[in-house]
Amino acid sequence: MKKYKVGVIGATGMVGQRFVSLLDNHPWFELTVVAASSRSAGKTYEEAVAGRWFMPAPVPEAAKKLVVKTAETDISEIAGAVDFVFSAVDMKKEEIKALEEAYARAECPVVSNNSAHRWTPDVPMVIPEINPEHIRVIDSQRKRLGTERGFISVKSNCSIQSYVPALHPLKEEFGLTKILACTYQAISGAGKTFESWPEMIDNVIPYIGGEEDKSEREPLKVWGKIHGGVIETAVSPSITSQCLRVPASDGHMAAVFASFEKKPSIDIIKERWAAFKGRAQELGLPSAPKQFLHYFEEENRPQTKLDRMLENGMAISVGRLREDTQYDVKFVCLSHNTLRGAAGGGVLMAELLCAEGYMK
Numbered sequence: 001m002k003k004y005k006v007g008v009i010g011a012t013g014m015v016g017q018r019f020v021s022l023l024d025n026h027p028w029f030e031l032t033v034v035a036a037s038s039r040s041a042g043k044t045y046e047e048a049v050a051g052r053w054f055m056p057a058p059v060p061e062a063a064k065k066l067v068v069k070t071a072e073t074d075i076s077e078i079a080g081a082v083d084f085v086f087s088a089v090d091m092k093k094e095e096i097k098a099l100e101e102a103y104a105r106a107e108c109p110v111v112s113n114n115s116a117h118r119w120t121p122d123v124p125m126v127i128p129e130i131n132p133e134h135i136r137v138i139d140s141q142r143k144r145l146g147t148e149r150g151f152i153s154v155k156s157n158c159s160i161q162s163y164v165p166a167l168h169p170l171k172e173e174f175g176l177t178k179i180l181a182c183t184y185q186a187i188s189g190a191g192k193t194f195e196s197w198p199e200m201i202d203n204v205i206p207y208i209g210g211e212e213d214k215s216e217r218e219p220l221k222v223w224g225k226i227h228g229g230v231i232e233t234a235v236s237p238s239i240t241s242q243c244l245r246v247p248a249s250d251g252h253m254a255a256v257f258a259s260f261e262k263k264p265s266i267d268i269i270k271e272r273w274a275a276f277k278g279r280a281q282e283l284g285l286p287s288a289p290k291q292f293l294h295y296f297e298e299e300n301r302p303q304t305k306l307d308r309m310l311e312n313g314m315a316i317s318v319g320r321l322r323e324d325t326q327y328d329v330k331f332v333c334l335s336h337n338t339l340r341g342a343a344g345g346g347v348l349m350a351e352l353l354c355a356e357g358y359m360k
């Protein structure tokens, strides 16, 4: 099979490095372009990330000698050289919006990890196992942009990637009405390590800017429906959250409470989780976990350090399901924030878009 040529915009950053690592030996994708700011442009990728390579494996051989392009000024050259780009840049929201739209208008599809376009009504925000049908809104987005190939699709915020998957198989059947989710989020979510953020050692910070709003609103877009060429957000369930930064390197944990119109039994919930398969599993996408939701019967699991890498960091770990006195049930869940929650989720979304014919 001929591989898709892909570029990474923001390739030198924390999430960009994850993309570069995941694309190494990918069965469908070949990394041919890396781009970042003018600070990195003109250097080889190896030079540009020297002294700030955060990944466990070394810089992939295929990426080392690529010369870093300037993401903001080399748009037509990059768009002409690749089939699509992944975007993970740290810029002002309005600048990211304009940059991603410029790539889309240059007929280069953008699979974005950034939040800038999450609330653009005709941009799908996709978790491939949950709302794959939202990619059909791309047809109306292309009409608005006046493009044949170009479009933008985005990932949701990493904080919701643990609890939305666990609640999704129960939502319609039992009428999910109310969620309380407290998240315990790793420092890599802020693009940091313990070396670059020593204040986080032996510490918890009870504030992550903008995160509670995203945690409460984004699930409603993911659970929305296409209507009139845009995604109409769902009106329920009602969601409240608190998001805390904790001293873990990778892995976002969530403590979740949920109520339903028809309360399911504990055994039925475990059955639904074990049986759940999404479009990503049906299509057998290369980065899809075989079992999306893993339930742990042990009382002290899942644990961040032990379980975040389950199925290459793409599966969701769930545990401690029990009845609650205020809500119907409560449980904990865990997802890897820079794999499933960021670059891995982006690669899986790109695989879905290829399989469904949107990258032709």
Ligand SMILES: NC(=O)c1ccc[n+]([C@@H]2O[C@H](COP(=O)([O-])OP(=O)(O)OC[C@H]3O[C@@H](n4cnc5c(N)ncnc54)[C@H](OP(=O)(O)O)[C@@H]3O)[C@@H](O)[C@H]2O)c1
Pocket: 009, 010, 011, 012, 013, 014, 015, 016, 035, 036, 037, 038, 039, 040, 041, 070, 071, 072, 088, 089, 090, 091, 113, 114, 115, 157, 158, 188, 189, 190, 191, 337, 338, 341, 342
């Ligand atoms: N870390 C996570 O877990 C996570 C999860 C979900 C979403 N995100 C989002 O993903 C994005 C990237 O996050 P990150 O943690 O990877 O940030 P980061 O480590 O600070 O990396 C930022 C990247 O953006 C590039 N950049 C900055 N200004 C630019 C410009 N004017 N033009 C082109 N490129 C520019 C940087 O290039 P230089 O190296 O040349 O400066 C670098 O490649 C952010 O929007 C973040 O909110 C992060």
